[in-house]
Amino acid sequence: MNGRRPWHEGHTTASSSHPPKRRKTAHDDPEDGVYDSRNGSPASNNQYTIAWICALPIEMAAARAMLDDIHEDLPRHTNDTNTYTLGGIQGHNIVIACLPIGQYGTNNAASVLTHLIRTFPSIRLGLMVGIGGGVPGKVDMRLGDVVVGTRVVQYDLGKTIGDGQIQRTAIPKSPHHLLGTAVSSLQARHERDSSRILLILEEKFDEDSPYRRPTTADRLFSSTHEHTSPSPSCDGCDRSKLVPRNRRRTDNPVIHYGTIASGNQVMRNGIQRDNIARQLDAICFEMEAAGLMDILPCLPIRGICDYSDSHKNKEWQRYAAAAAAAYTRELVAVLPVVDVPNSYKLSSVQDDGDKQCMKDLRETDPRDDKTRIQDTKGGLLRDSYRWILDNDDFQQWRDNPQSQLLWIKGDPGKGKTMLLCGIIDELEKEPGNRLSYFFCQATEARLSNATAVLRGLIYLLVVQQPSLILHIREKHDHAGKQLFEDGNAWEALSKILAAMLNDPISDGAILIVDALDECKTSRDQLLDFIIKPSRAKWIVSSRNWPDIEEKLDNLEQKVRLRLELNKDSISKAVNNYIGYKVNRLAGLKKYDKETGDAVQRHLVGNADGTFLWVALVCQELADPKVRKRHTLDTLKSFPPGLDPLYKRMVEHISDSKDADRCKEILALASVVYRPITLDELKALAQSLEDLDQDELEEIIDSCGSFLTLRNGVIYFVHQSAKDFLLKNASKQILPSGIAHQHYALFSRSLGVLSETLRRNMYSLNTPGFSIDQVSPTNPDPLSPIRYSCVYWVDHLHDSDVAEVNDILRDNGNVHVFIQKKYLYWLECLGLLRSMSEGIKAVHKLEALVKIAGAQKLTELLRDARRFILSHARAIEIAPLQAYASALVFSPERSLTRELFKKEEPDWMVLKPRMEADWNACLQTLEGHGHWVASVVFSADGQRLASGSGDNTVKIWDAATGVCEQTLNVGRVLYHLSFDPTSNALLSTDIGLLNLDRPALPPVINDRSTEITLPRVSHSGWGISADGEWIVEDGKKMLWLPPDCRGGMPAIDRSTVVISCNSGRVLVLKFS
Secondary structure (H helix, E strand, C coil): CCCCCCCCCCCCCCCCCCCCCCCCCCCCCCCCCCCCCCCCCCCCHHHCCEEEEECCHHHHHHHHHCCCEECCCCCCCCCCCCCEEEEEECCEEEEEEECCCCCCCHHHHHHHHHHHHHHCCCCCEEEEEEEEEECECCECCCCCCEEEEEEEEECCCEEECHHHCEEECCCCECCCHHHHHHHHHHHHHHHHCCCCHHHHHHHHCCCCCCCCCCCCCCCCECCCCCCCCCCCCCCCCCHHHECCCCCCCCCCCCEEEEEEEECCCCCCCHHHHHHHHHHHCEEEEECCHHHCCCCCCEEEEEEEEECCCCCCCCCCHHHHHHHHHHHHHHHHCCCCCCCCCCCCCCHHHCCHHHHHHHHHHCCCCHHHHHHHHHHHCCCCCHHHCHHHHHCHHHHHHHHCCCCCEEEEECCCCCCHHHHHHHHHHHHHHCCCCCEEEEECCCCCHHHCEHHHHHHHHHHHHHHHCHHHHHHHHHHHHHHHHHHHCCCCHHHHHHHHHHHHHHCHHHCCCEEEEECHHHCCECHHHHHHHHCCCCCCEEEEEECCCHHHHHHHCCCCCEEEEEHHHHHHHHHHHHHHHHHHHHHHHHHHHCCCHHHHHHHHHHHHHHCCCCHHHHHHHHHHHCCCCCCHHHHHHHHHCCCCCHHHHHHHHHHHHHCCCCHHHHHHHHHHHHHCCCCCEHHHHHHHCHHHCCCCHHHHHHHHHCCCCCEEEECCEEEECCHHHHHHHHHHCHHHHCCCCHHHHHHHHHHHHHHHHHHHCCCCCCCCCCCCCCHHHCCCCCCCCCCCCHHHHHHHHHHHHCCCHHHHHHHCCCCCHHHHHHHHHHHHHHHHHHHCCCHHHHHHHHHHHHHHHHHHCCHHHHHHHHHHHHHHHHHHHHHHHCHHHHCCHHHHCCCCCCHHHHHCHHHCCCCEEECCCCCCCCCCCCCCCCCCCCCEEEEEECCCCCEEEEEECCCEEEEEECCCCCEEEEEECCCCCCCEEECCCCCEEEECCCEEEECCCCCCCCCCCHHHHCCCCCCEEECCEEECCCCCEEEECCEEEEECCHHHCCCCCEEECCEEEEECCCCCEEEEEEC
């Protein structure tokens, strides 16, 4: 919409309530001959995929007229204040919504679309259809023409600079490729055949309809001639100021494609119109599209009703609205119809950058964790959790908008996790709920840290509303996967999630975190984040731990639900669970009624409201070794209470024939940093390596119900089981102590790595074989050593000091491993996408060696650290570059290069002459598109800021070289300093720059400043288009370090000469 006063539709045949009559079509009901047929309505909100947004009732009336049929109304989300018309066009199910009367602009449009998506979660495309103001001059624009916005710019968003001028900071937005390709297809069709707009208008509207073409003249006045009359009529305007234009041969509207300028103010000044249009290359002004482009893939379509000047009137509004609607109908017919499953949530409109971002973000999919937990615990029984739905505390949290947090607390085994699984299922049934959740598990490293919690929550939010990925892409486009994994991942992710929760589309989001007590790393940071004010509502569960209580007590708007105070409800739920389990046992064991009743009475009398106790006892009773006739005697041997039951299980293991092996498995499972697979278990436990798969599974099954096996991965049945073994049974399973067990795992890991690692583990056929194309071979040689490859140094770090110092001597096992296997280990890390863990491991190992005082090993590890820092990126991209780029571009006297001289490429006859030794440059930071003017460290030395001639400031992680943030500051900053008291930069050029909420323009996309080189080739050898690779016949062979890019190479047959930024010239000759 552009420049309309509030408008009320009178009693016309085309009101907003009743669509206009039209000629009959094949879709009409022959009985009544009018449009309002209501046939074939989809049964679900999830079946609607296209949102058609209007700003005025006349636009909505025109939109309704385009529908083939109108559907019955469907339920709306609780907080949705919109009113909808539902219908279909050519097989597409469409939702039409209109802005509230008198409320226009980008913010109101965003609000309407946000509510719409809550009620119709499968909406994948948006169409903003209505009237707009044209820009004459660049194109032959006439009233009634249609403008399709191939680019949208918010022209009134910016900052004031000198002389009161506005510097625009809005980033232009283009429609998603799915809409763009449809527009291109229709545009190509119109090159051959005329648009069907006039035919559609004749079909949909009677000849006397106000939506048909007006008879009023289309007059364009000079931009300098203002309308002075109080009347909207231009009869009193100076006719000599009319712009002469040739009469068109046809009244068929012309379709224009170009930039639409969108803002919150009416454009009604010809001079201002021309100035802004010239700056932005715009052909149309309107007031809503900019508010929608970040929420949903959206295309603005505008019928021209005026020329964005002072000569405005309403005479062309209805026809312009109808013309835009007719074009939209024609466009929708070109779009492919998608069969939408209930779980569909906009996933098909993600581009490759979004997909890579989601792939990097995904540490785990909480939906899979939920399924695994439920399957492991025997399934989710509704009767075991439905009491919570009627609980006063839960209802208070749910119904009171001020109640930000529901904290469910209770002792181990009381069913907190399954209770939250049930709550999730119930909340997901409510249409429009934006729900994200995470299950902490202390037994698995990737599920027991605060950063992982945020990654999981963010992942599910984006799965449900893909437009939220924009909050991640701003940083991910620069930092890549390291954004989620380096030392500053918490800071980055907490800002991203906070921004998502403040996004209007996330209003009312519900976040659920189970087992806060099992978040072992940075739990305080997570709790601080949860209690911050936000638009979201939280549900968390935990044990009764004082540190959690102390943190959550700082939040006033919370509801505390103590399971101990709901003993009657819990007891009834446990009794329902007992009934379910006994029925399954009776079917499995063929219990008679007397036996079944006896089992149920015993379980009810001893469960004490503990689901886990019931589950463990029933699991023991289900063992084939327990005969039906021995059921009651066996049942009486189980003591009430979890700890006594665990103690009995340990005693039972000690008396078994496989006691030693069971204890070895339990000891190993108790100290590993993540659950391990059966293949990894055999590699780590020497006594098990001769057992086959079935025998190994039998022994795990003999571990007294402490462990469970799922998809080949070994898990503890519950965190309390692991806690008991470490606190109460350590003498039985860890007689030499935890530190010794870590050393045993380190020693075994080093042994299997030494035996297994070799060059080219997956037999890749080219040195530049991309990691994205790598697939494990069958059998996978890395399968037994995946755990060892990543965690061997961690186990050494947590070992006894005396044992560590002994193994880290010169010429010891670690020294020999680095000398003989280091390069193969780096290849393996690249194949496992774990280079960042490798960098941390080398740092950690170097620190341990310094303490041990082994001089030769210290020197070797110093070189190994420089080697991995310099070449990690190349090995991440293509693991076999460990033997190509990494060796070729290392100093001549690099210890690693000398040790692995035999691995250097034999297809290079002449290699570049490198420096003799490592220089002071630890690593090269890439990203600036121009010279660097200033560099400064933070006070703690962990971050680095750089100002560049490309008018940006970049914030880097000093340890890993990852770019955390890019700020477009609009000028070169020559003087920078970190503020020691806040997360801000100080500059004499611009003052204080808050890095949490920059007052300057938002992050820009680095791709705008990337340098690409044309392909240069000769006799098969050349430089890739991106300048990063030397290629042979298009195959990537040698990755070039950043210093060796940017200049034009010289190529003579198989000799490539490269100029470097440092001033060096490298000559390489290939066979």
